[in-house]
Amino acid sequence: MTQSAFDQLQAITTIVADTGDLKAIQQFRPLDATTNPSLITAAATQPENRELIEDAYTQARNEDYQSDELIERSIDILTVKLGVEILKSIQGRVSTEVDAALSYDTDATVAKAKQLLALYSSYGIDQSRILIKIAATWEGIQAAKQLEAEGIHCNLTLLFGLAQAKACADAQVTLISPFVGRILDWYKKAEQVDHYPIEKDPGVLSVKQIYQLYKHNQIKTEIMGASFRSIDQVLGLAGCDLLTVSPALLAELAQDHRQVSHQLLSQASTAVEADFKLDKAQFKQQLEADLMAFQLLQGGIDGFIKAREQLSTLLRQSFGIDAEIKA
Template sequence: MTQSALNQLKNMTTVVADSSDLAAIEKFRPLDATTNPSLITAAAQQTENKVLIEDAFQQAKSEGYSGDVLVEHAIDILTVKFGVEILKLIKGRVSTEVDAALSYDTDATIAKAKELLALYQTYGIEQNRILIKIAATWQGIQAAKALEAEGIHCNLTLLFGLPQAQACAEAGVTLISPFVGRILDWYKKAEKVEHYPIDKDPGVLSVKQIYHFYKQNCIKTEIMGASFRSIEQVLGLAGCDLLTIAPNLLAELQQDQREVVTQLSDDHAQAHCQHTVAALSKADFTEQLQHDLMASQLLQSGIDGFIKAREQLSTLLRQSFGLDAEIQP
C-alpha cells in the first residue's frame, strides 16, 4: 500500500504542527508543535478552550494582579497553559513566543523568557521541552544568545533571509523559523506575478539558501521551514531539518499519495565544510537587512501583526471578565 505524502515526509523531515488547535494536534500527532499570538488568539475563541481561559484569569487574579497587568499576566498564563496541553499530546517540544512588543528590547525579552519558563515549571514541564520563540531582530538575537548561554533553547522567528540566519547561527541559537509563504506573498505582489513554479518559488529558494549555508559551514542551528501556502511548498523542502505545517496542509498531505522526493540533504554539504564566514556586526546586520526591502518590511509587519493579535486576545479577556470599566482611565 502506498504511503501518504505525510508519512513519507515524516521519514525524511521532522514534522511540526503549526497550530494551537488541540484537536488537530491530537489527530496528526507531530513530534513538535509551534504557537504564536495569532494561533493562541484563535484557539482562545474556541468554546472547548473556555476552561483554560477562566483558569488563566483566576490564577492571575489570585496572584494579586489587577488592571492591565492582570490581563497581560493572564495572557502569559494562558499561553503557557496551551503549551502544557500541547505537550500532553506530543513527544517533543513546543515553541512559546515572547510578547512581540518586546522585540527591540534585549533585556525585557530575556526577562519575559524566564517568566514563561518559570510558569512552565509550576506545571512540572522540563525546560528542555520548551523553545522560547523570539522575533529575529538584532536585539532579539542578542537576547537569544544570552538565553542559550544559560541553557535556555530558542526558536528565532520572523526570519526572511540569510543575514538574520547568519546572526542567529553566530548567537548559537537552537532553531530558526524562516518564513516561506510570506516571502512568496511579498514577491507575488511586488513583481505582479500570479504563480511561481516551485523551483523558482522565492520562499522555497530562500530556505534552500539558508540550508546550504548552514550545512556547508557545519552550523548546528536547526532550520524549520514555516508559513506555507501549499503542500507543493512543503514538499519542495522535503529533507529540511524540520517543517512546521498548519493543520489544513497536514490534512492535504495525509490524503496525497504522490511519491515524495528528498530535496535537501546535508550529506554532500557536511563533507565540504568551509568555516570561512566573517562574523556579522550589528552595523553589518542592520545595513544588510535595510538593503533587503522584502526582509525588512516583512520583519516589521510580522512583529506588528503579532502585537495586534495579542491586543485582540487582551480585548477578548477584558470582555469575557467584565474588566473594561475597571481598566479604562
C-alpha cells in the same frame, strides 16, 4: 497501497504542527508543535478552551495582578497552559512566543522568557521541552544568545533573510524558522506574478539557500521551514531539519500519494562561505538592504502585536473589565 505524502515526509523530516488547536495535534501526533500570538488568539475563541481561559484569569487575579498587568499576566498564563496541554499529546517540544512588543528590547525579552519558563516549571514541565520563540531582530537574537548560554533553547522566528540567519548562527540558537509563504506573498505582489513553479518559488529557494549555508559551514542550528501556502511548498523542502505545517495542509498531505524525495541534499560545491560574526551596524545595514526581509520582519512583529491586543480585548470583554483602563 502507496504511502501518503505525509507518511513519506515524516520518514525524512521532523513534522511539527503549527497550531494551538488541541484536537488537530491529537489527530496528527507530531513530534513537536509551534504556537504564535495569532494561533493563541484563535485557540482562545474555541469553546473547549473556555476553562483554560477562566483558570488563567483566576490564577493571575489570585497573584494580585491588577488592571493592565492582570490582562498581560492572564495572557502569559493562558499561553503556557495551552502549551502544557499540547505537551500532553506530543513527545517533543512546544515553541512558546515572547510578547512581540518586546522585540526590540533585549533585557525585557530575556526577563519575559524566564517568566514563561517559570510558569512551565510551576506546572511540572522541564525547560528541555520548551523552545522560547523570539522575533529575529538584532535585539531578539542577542536575547537568544544570552538565553542559550544559560541552557535555555530558543526558536528565532520571523526570519526572512541571510543577515538574520547569519546572526542566529553566530548566536548559536537552537532553531530558526524561515518563513516560506510570506516570502512568496511578498514577491508575488512586488513582481506582479500570480504563480511561481516550485523550483523558482522565492520562499522555497530562500530556505534552500540558508540550508546550504548552514550545512556547508557546519552550523548546528536547526532549520525549520514555516508559513506554508501549499503542500507543494512543503514537499519542495522535504528533507529540511523540521517543517512546521498547519493542520489544513497536514490533512492534504495525508490524502496525497505522490512520491516524496529529499530536496535538500547538501551540495558543498554550490555553498557560499559566510562571515557569521556581524555587529549591530552590519546586521542592520544588511537587513535594510534586503527590502523583502526588512519589510516582512516589521510587518510580522506588527501582526503579532495586533493579535495579542485582540486577545487582550477578548479577555477584557469576557471578564467585564473596563476596556478604558489605560485612559
